[in-house]
Each structure stands twice: as C-alpha cells, then as structure tokens.
Amino acid sequence: MAKVSMRDVASRAGVSVGTVSHVVNGSSKVSEATMLKVNDAIEELGFVRNAAARQLRSGRSSSLGLVVLDASNPFFASVAHGALEACDVAGLSLLLGDSGTDEARESKYLDLFAEQRVNGLLVTPSGADLSKLESIASKGTPVMLVDRAPGDFALSSVTVDNVAGGRMALDHLIAGGSSAPIFVGGPLSLPQVADRYAGARDRAREAGIELPLFESSEMTILAGRDVGERIVSLPEAQRPDAVFCANDLLAVGVMQAVIMFTELRIPDDLAIIGYDDIDYALSTIVPLTSVRQPAGLLGRTAVETLLAENESSATAHCDQMFTPELVIRESTRPV
Amino acid sequence: MAKVSMRDVASRAGVSVGTVSHVVNGSSKVSEATMLKVNDAIEELGFVRNAAARQLRSGRSSSLGLVVLDASNPFFASVAHGALEACDVAGLSLLLGDSGTDEARESKYLDLFAEQRVNGLLVTPSGADLSKLESIASKGTPVMLVDRAPGDFALSSVTVDNVAGGRMALDHLIAGGSSAPIFVGGPLSLPQVADRYAGARDRAREAGIELPLFESSEMTILAGRDVGERIVSLPEAQRPDAVFCANDLLAVGVMQAVIMFTELRIPDDLAIIGYDDIDYALSTIVPLTSVRQPAGLLGRTAVETLLAENESSATAHCDQMFTPELVIRESTRPV
DNA sequence: TTGTAAGCGTTATCAT
DNA sequence: ATGATAACGCTTACAA
Numbered sequence: 001m002a003k004v005s006m007r008d009v010a011s012r013a014g015v016s017v018g019t020v021s022h023v024v025n026g027s028s029k030v031s032e033a034t035m036l037k038v039n040d041a042i043e044e045l046g047f048v049r050n051a052a053a054r055q056l057r058s059g060r061s062s063s064l065g066l067v068v069l070d071a072s073n074p075f076f077a078s079v080a081h082g083a084l085e086a087c088d089v090a091g092l093s094l095l096l097g098d099s100g101t102d103e104a105r106e107s108k109y110l111d112l113f114a115e116q117r118v119n120g121l122l123v124t125p126s127g128a129d130l131s132k133l134e135s136i137a138s139k140g141t142p143v144m145l146v147d148r149a150p151g152d153f154a155l156s157s158v159t160v161d162n163v164a165g166g167r168m169a170l171d172h173l174i175a176g177g178s179s180a181p182i183f184v185g186g187p188l189s190l191p192q193v194a195d196r197y198a199g200a201r202d203r204a205r206e207a208g209i210e211l212p213l214f215e216s217s218e219m220t221i222l223a224g225r226d227v228g229e230r231i232v233s234l235p236e237a238q239r240p241d242a243v244f245c246a247n248d249l250l251a252v253g254v255m256q257a258v259i260m261f262t263e264l265r266i267p268d269d270l271a272i273i274g275y276d277d278i279d280y281a282l283s284t285i286v287p288l289t290s291v292r293q294p295a296g297l298l299g300r301t302a303v304e305t306l307l308a309e310n311e312s313s314a315t316a317h318c319d320q321m322f323t324p325e326l327v328i329r330e331s332t333r334p335v
Numbered sequence: 336m337a338k339v340s341m342r343d344v345a346s347r348a349g350v351s352v353g354t355v356s357h358v359v360n361g362s363s364k365v366s367e368a369t370m371l372k373v374n375d376a377i378e379e380l381g382f383v384r385n386a387a388a389r390q391l392r393s394g395r396s397s398s399l400g401l402v403v404l405d406a407s408n409p410f411f412a413s414v415a416h417g418a419l420e421a422c423d424v425a426g427l428s429l430l431l432g433d434s435g436t437d438e439a440r441e442s443k444y445l446d447l448f449a450e451q452r453v454n455g456l457l458v459t460p461s462g463a464d465l466s467k468l469e470s471i472a473s474k475g476t477p478v479m480l481v482d483r484a485p486g487d488f489a490l491s492s493v494t495v496d497n498v499a500g501g502r503m504a505l506d507h508l509i510a511g512g513s514s515a516p517i518f519v520g521g522p523l524s525l526p527q528v529a530d531r532y533a534g535a536r537d538r539a540r541e542a543g544i545e546l547p548l549f550e551s552s553e554m555t556i557l558a559g560r561d562v563g564e565r566i567v568s569l570p571e572a573q574r575p576d577a578v579f580c581a582n583d584l585l586a587v588g589v590m591q592a593v594i595m596f597t598e599l600r601i602p603d604d605l606a607i608i609g610y611d612d613i614d615y616a617l618s619t620i621v622p623l624t625s626v627r628q629p630a631g632l633l634g635r636t637a638v639e640t641l642l643a644e645n646e647s648s649a650t651a652h653c654d655q656m657f658t659p660e661l662v663i664r665e666s667t668r669p670v
Numbered sequence: 671t672t673g674t675a676a677g678c679g680t681t682a683t684c685a686t
Numbered sequence: 687a688t689g690a691t692a693a694c695g696c697t698t699a700c701a702a
Binding site for chain 2 (some may be wrong): 046048049050051052053055056061063070071072073074076077078080081084085088091093094095096097098105108111112113114115116117139221249252253255256279280282283284285286287296
C-alpha cells in the first residue's frame with residue numbers, strides 16, 4: 001500500500017508507463033479516454049509521484065534552500081515567509097537552514113543542500129569569506145545573497161541599503177537636536193551592522209560630531225539590555241542623548257535597561273531609534289522609531305530573481321537594492 | 336564539472352563504485368589505502384553525493400516536513416527554530432510550509448511533501464478534519480501534530496495544555512480582583528483558542544462570573560487593535576476590568592487601542608494578560624503578563640519524538656503535553 | 671577486502 | 687497517440 005509506482009498505475013490502466021508519465025505531467029497529447037483510465041487508476045491506487053526518481057532522471061530538482069542567521073528572529077521569519085510565498089507560486093519546496101551566525105553550521109547546510117541538488121540557494125552569509133558560495137554558484141547552482149551585498153565576490157544579491165538607512169537614522173536624530181548620539185550593534189563583522197554604522201557615522205561627521213560605537217556580541221534583546229546597562233552606568237558627562245541601534249531587538253533591550261535602571265525620559269533625555277521596524281516596534285514601552293526594511297519583499301524578490309536568472313541562464317550577476325524607510329514614533333524627538 | 340558521479344570517482348581511484356559507496360557511507364570495512372585513494376579522488380573531482388539517487392535506491396529519505404499556520408508569527412518561528420536544532424543533530428533537512436491557516440494550502444504542502452517522500456511530517460493543522468493526516472500516517476509516514484491535540488484521530492501530538500493555560504490566566508486575573516473579565520481570540524475554530532477559552536471560562540464560572548467572548552478574525556496585532564477599539568467604545572457599565580487574550584499579538588493590539596484611545600490605566604482600570612510569552616511581551620508599553628509556552632522545545636520535541644517513533648516503528652500513538660507557565664508582569668494586578 | 675550487478679521510479683528517445 | 691526501453695546515480699546482496 002505504501003509504494004505505488006507508475007508501473008502499477010500503468011498495468012492497472014492497461015497502458016504503458018510512458019503514457020502514465022505523460023498524463024501525470026501533461027507533457028504530451030493523450031486521448032481523452034486513456035487519460036480518464038489513467039486518472040482512475042491513479043485515484044484507485046493512490047499513486048503519488050516520486051520526486052527523487054523524477055529528479056534523478058530529469059536532472060531538475062524542485063526545491064530551494066534558504067539559510068538565515070536566526071530563524072527565530074522576526075526579520076528572518078518574515079524573509080522566510082516572503083520566500084515561501086514565491087516558492088508557492090512556482091511550485092517549489094523550501095529547505096530551511098539556520099546558521100546561528102556560525103560559519104561552520106552555514107557550511108554544513110550548504111553541503112546538505114548541495115546533496116539535495118537544490119535549484120538555488122538563498123543565503124545570508126555569516127562570515128566575510130564568500131568564496132564557498134562563489135564556487136557553488138560557478139558550479140551551476142544559482143546563489144542569491146539575502147540582506148548582504150556580494151562585495152568583490154561574483155554573486156547576485158537582494159539587499160536593503162544599509163548605508164542609506166544608517167544615514168537616515170542619524171539625519172533624524174540630528175534634526176531632533178541630538179548632539180551626542182551613539183551607535184549600538186554588533187558584531188561589526190556583520191556587513192549589515194558595519195554599513196549602518198558607516199552611513200550613520202558619515203552623517204554625524206557632516207554635522208561635526210562623533211558617533212561612538214558600543215559594540216554588542218549579538219543582535220538580541222538580551223544583548224541590547226547588556227549594552228543598555230553599560231550606557232546607563234556612564235558618568236553623566238559622557239552620557240549620550242540618543243542611541244541608534246542596529247536592529248529593533250537591540251533597541252528594545254536598551255529601552256528596557258533605561259527604564260528599569262534610570263529615571264531618564266525617552267525621548268527627552270535619551271532618544272532611541274531602531275532598525276527593521278518589526279511589528280512589535282509599534283508596541284514597545286515607548287513606541288519605537290525605526291528604519292523599516294521590507295523583509296517579506298526581500299525574501300519574495302530573492303526567490304523571484306533567482307528563478308528568473310535560472311530561466312534566462314544569465315551569467316551576469318544582479319544586485320537589487322531596496323531603500324529603507326524611516327518610521328517616526330515616540331522614542332525620538334519630533335523634528 | 337557540474338556532475339561528478341560515483342562512477343567518476345571510482346574510475347579515478349581505480350576501484351569499483353561499490354567500494355566508493357562504502358567509503359562514502361562507512362558502511363563496510365575498507366582498507367586504509369583504498370580509503371585514502373577514494374577520498375583523494377572525491378576531493379580532486381569535487382564529488383557530492385546525490386540525495387535523490389540514494390533516496391531512490393535505499394527507500395529512505397533524509398528530510399522532514401514542517402507545516403505551520405504562519406511562518407512570520409514568532410511562536411511558529413521559534414517552533415521552526417527548535418525543530419531545526421533537532422534535525423541538525425539527526426542530519427536531516429527540514430522542508431518548511433506555511434498554510435496561512437488555510438486548509439487548501441495546507442493540503443498542497445502535504446501533497447508536495449508526500450512527493451518528496453519526507454521521513455515525517457510535523458503539522459499544525461488549520462482545520463478540524465484531520466482525516467487526510469490520519470490517512471497519511473496510516474500509509475506509513477509518521478505524522479506529529481504540533482500544538483494541536485489529535486482529538487478522535489489516530490495521530491501523535493506534542494502540545495501545551497491550553498485548557499490549563501486558560502485556567503491559569505483566569506486564576507490570576509480573579510486573584511487580582513477582577514470581577515468582569517472578557518476573552519479575546521479567534522477564530523474559535525482553532526482548538527488552541529477554543530481550549531484556552533474553555534479553561535478560562537470554567538475557572539470564571541467557579542468564581543460565579545461570566546467570561547464574555549470577543550471573537551477576533553485572526554491572531555495578529557492588527558486584529559487585536561480592532562477588538563480593542565470595540566472594547567474601549569463600550570458603555571462604561573459594560574466595560575470589562577480585565578482582558579485575557581488568546582495570544583500576545585492580540586494582547587499587544589488591545590493594549591495599543593487602550594492606550595491610544597482612552598485614559599484607562601493598565602492594570603488598574605483594565606488588566607491585560609496574553610498567551611505565548613513571546614520575547615517582546617517583556618517590552619510592551621506596559622510589560623505584558625503572559626502564559627508562557629515552550630515554543631522551541633515544542634519543535635525540538637516534535638522532531639525527536641517523530642524520529643523515536645520512526646525508529647521503533649511503534650504503532651501506538653503518543654501524546655506529549657507540556658504545561659504552560661504563568662509569567663507575571665505589570666499588565667495585571669499583583670495578587 | 672573488493673568487485674559485480676540488479677534494480678529503485680522516473681523521463682525521454684525512439685519506434686510503431 | 688501510445689509503447690518499449692535505456693538511462694539517471696546510487697545501495698546492497700552476493701560473489702570472488
């Protein structure tokens with residue numbers, strides 16, 4: 001009962017396996033009558049196509065691999081959600097991997113997905129060295145960088161302009177009167193973080209001010225709380241008047257520390273701005289101003305572009321960059 | 336360069352394909368010398384096992400399918416994260432599906448995964464009729480219900496006790512002095528919601544009070560805000576003194592409405608309690624009291640149990656139920 | 671310890 | 687329009 005093959009269907013319907021294949025795939029003209037017979041047999045026997053066999057024979061697979069930095073991070077959850085939507089319309093399966101920002105685990109997933117002969121790879125790399133991905137791509141598996149620019153590597157990408165986003169954040173802070181902002185984020189080895197910092201620092205310098213870096217080990221609420229505690233324990237003279245966090249989770253953590261351990265008012269004594277604009281940003285203790293990234297769109301576009309490149313078998317690499325959008329709420333001073 | 340098979344490796348190493356297979360899988364004793372030769376050949380040729388071929392031949396697949404209600408919901412993101420961890424140690428791939436609480440889409444994923452001959456299915460069903468899953472299970476593919484009890488269906492499950500959770504919530508509200516609580520959640524066709532409501536209502540009745548139902552169409556922040564607006568526009572005499580929300584997202588939405596449109600103080604005028612205890616519950620405008628569910632553990636346990644059942648080829652079904660835990664914060668009155 | 675060979679369930683190329 | 691048949695790359699007895 002478990003294993004019904006095309007052969008079984010064929011003999012049941014009194015036709016050849018080739019004909020069954022044609023019916024199943026609509027690949028060739030089959031008379032109305034035989035089609036009916038075959039479909040009946042399929043129904044009665046409960047036949048289900050074997051993806052492994054068809055992939056083996058045809059050489060084409062029907063799945064994509066997605067490797068994110070942290071599946072439980074709402075930003076990446078949204079990316080996955082968007083990717084899934086696009087896979088859905090293309091009839092593809094999505095294999096999910098979670099590297100935990102660990103290059104070794106990322107590499108393990110890449111190997112695993114290579115064995116599955118995925119049709120394409122969507123990955124947010126953990127490290128700076130993209131040569132493994134490059135080599136995979138050059139061997140014929142399309143690779144799309146998600147939320148990460150290729151740098152010198154010959155890879156396609158879908159990103160959001162992090163430099164512009166960082167600039168936006170500082171622009172807003174400065175317009176609100178900040179003269180002593182700081183940046184919270186890390187590790188700085190993540191280009192997303194480095195770029196946001198770079199954009200922000202440039203804008204700060206244009207205003208003639210520095211942007212001290214408070215590096216965090218991760219991009220989580222807890223890590224944010226740790227940095228927050230460092231900030232609030234600073235001597236008053238050194239205390240910033242605004243904090244730009246590399247993501248909303250950090251911002252939430254900083255906000256928690258500020259509220260739990262100080263009497264500082266947000267935004268009057270300390271403005272806070274985050275990044276991503278996750279759904280909860282609206283609902284934080286003080287509603288969070290944030291730089292919005294179109295996470296779902298990122299995932300969807302990554303898949304669509306991958307598929308399009310696949311189709312046209314284009315050799316040229318394509319970089320798509322979205323522009324983030326500032327969403328102003330109460331955690332920063334109005335301009 | 337793209338396609339290197341065992342045959343290529345075999346001829347390169349001057350051995351037979353069988354031997355290569357043994358080296359690759361460690362399935363049989365191979366002399367040190369040949370092993371070295373083979374591994375060299377693999378390295379030089381860049382050979383990668385073909386999962387489709389090995390699955391076809393061996394009959395075993397190396398992937399699991401997970402179908403959740405909403406991949407971008409942090410609860411399910413955490414479930415996926417946990418499932419991924421367990422898959423990782425078992426060397427399995429995870430196929431992700433997102434039904435959007437739509438039975439047709441769920442069914443599509445089930446079919447897709449059936450074609451892939453997944454080793455097992457983890458699913459949070461969208462509808463009441465689990466017969467399709469039951470039939471899949473009876474055909475030999477292990478199925479684990481995640482966050483959903485099997486009811487009369489012959490299926491294994493990993494759940495969190497929703498009735499107990501609902502009771503806990505009301506227990507706490509009543510202990511805090513509430514005499515006019517309401518329940519917000521929906522659709523009620525979701526057993527998770529119905530059970531939480533049932534547990535809560537029972538507890539309310541024991542205290543001699545009713546628990547009016549404010550049904551929501553979804554379990555999102557936006558839906559919560561809608562219900563919240565309904566609540567705050569109630570004539571004062573009918574206004575509840577406490578709101579139990581079927582998940583934290585709804586609670587956050589209700590809280591937003593209350594704060595935006597009224598002067599009501601939380602928890603003094605209106606207590607709010609949520610469900611799930613997502614990371615952000617700690618960081619809401621008023622930190623949210625919530626009934627915590629071990630989401631990651633749920634996913635991990637689901638995979639582990641599935642694998643264990645698979646191994647022992649047990650026919651008996653197994654229901655594992657975790658007990659949720661009340662996490663008290665400022666959105667409710669202390670007892 | 672190693673080689674041989676028969677499939678696994680398809681698809682695709684020929685014929686018919 | 688349909689049938690026969692050879693692969694696809696691998697695992698696994700069994701033979702040597």
